[in-house]
Amino acid sequence: MNSDSDTKHSRYQLIWQVVRGIPFGQVASYGQVARAAGLARQARLVGYALHHLPAHSDVPWHRVVNAKGKLSFPPHSEQYALQQDLLRAEGIVFIQQTIDLKQFGWQIPSHLDTALF
DNA sequence: AACGTGACAAGGC
DNA sequence: AGCCTTGCCACGT
Numbered sequence A: 001m002n003s004d005s006d007t008k009h010s011r012y013q014l015i016w017q018v019v020r021g022i023p024f025g026q027v028a029s030y031g032q033v034a035r036a037a038g039l040a041r042q043a044r045l046v047g048y049a050l051h052h053l054p055a056h057s058d059v060p061w062h063r064v065v066n067a068k069g070k071l072s073f074p075p076h077s078e079q080y081a082l083q084q085d086l087l088r089a090e091g092i093v094f095i096q097q098t099i100d101l102k103q104f105g106w107q108i109p110s111h112l113d114t115a116l117f
Numbered sequence B: 001a002a003c004g005t006g007a008c009a010a011g012g013c
Numbered sequence C: 001a002g003c004c005t006t007g008c009c010a011c012g013t
Helices: A006-020 A030-036 A043-051 A078-088
Strands: none
16 A cells, blocks of 8 residues: 555546536536546546446436437447437436437536646 | 556547 | 547456
8 A cells, every 4th residue: 555556546436426416407528537637648548438338327427429419329339229318317408319418518617627738 | 577557538630 | 520549557378
């Protein structure tokens, strides 16, 4: 248990915690979540963390979409349909399979947004 | 232990 | 407006 200890295991926890903070009816991009978790430029890690999410968790994984406002699943997959259903149930509207981030995108509190550059 | 892959993103052409 | 390249990090072969 040293300073370098928490590097390995806690990153996912950190990411999941941020995702829990996304409000009902809003969405955040992978990159946005990464920044809020203090992991700028590591959007891929967010996708990985969600992929490794245990079933029955209370993490609203469906509120994370890509930077274009689209779902990162194959358009005809069941995963796509599920995520879309969950989002629509929160009032989010899809136009041409795209979510208007201006309208539904989560505005991260500035104190969480670590520009890091 | 090197290599490729992945629920991504930003910049260049 | 698409397609390619590079950055980034964890994981399975």
